[in-house]
Amino acid sequence: MSVMTEETTLTGGRAVQLVHPLPGLPGVTRYRLRGLDEAGVLFTLDSEEGEAVEVSLLLAAPWAFFPDYAPVLSDEDVDLLGLSRAEDALLFVVLTAGETAAGSTANLLAPVVVNQVDDRAVQVLLTGTELPVRAPLAAAA
Template structure:
């Protein structure tokens, strides 16, 4: 058993609790964050809804993002994921199960009085091996949907 398989984090999804690896791997990195291809998924609450994604590469600055399981705040959120996004992760839904979705949270700042979630480009997590792709949807979901 590898270290990735040993450390699991529970994410509460509409289908019930799902365990995913605590280390998420982003082949090619996330847009705007080159060199950050692995993130620790740290739960910030006991409900499996709020997380920190932490990346500490050996040759660059540390990064911390916040993410939420989007259905907890947006129960009707049902994006149609492009087949290419699932194929890029090597995800076979029948064998691996449905992907776990996370939405990156933008904190409140001078322009926004409350945090927002990026529903246009969710993080799609392969539930068995922790590979992640940020997929831009072809639908009309908001880039900054207000939370709470």
């Protein structure tokens, strides 16, 4: 299933449950997805486990920086998320903030996908592709 998300706005945030914990964070699966701007471009994914581990990822809607980005999810990932339609998927890329905006990058190889019907989420690893883990945002703008 190919997914491509247009504008996404989140008022007040959305509770999401990761199907699998993020790499290196065993047991942390409850998060809150929050919008950071009115344009629906920047988001945070903050852990809500109530444990000593506090996780906050900076996410972006890929259409803002990579308008042709439309990853194809494996059948396994589609099943894990319970997706029946591509329109039910919210697609995000994980950002690594640089010292300046020009030094920031996006992980195009492992996007975060949320089923907006039931709020299940997973960070997928796209196989059979040579998408970069650190795609410069400056080059995409």
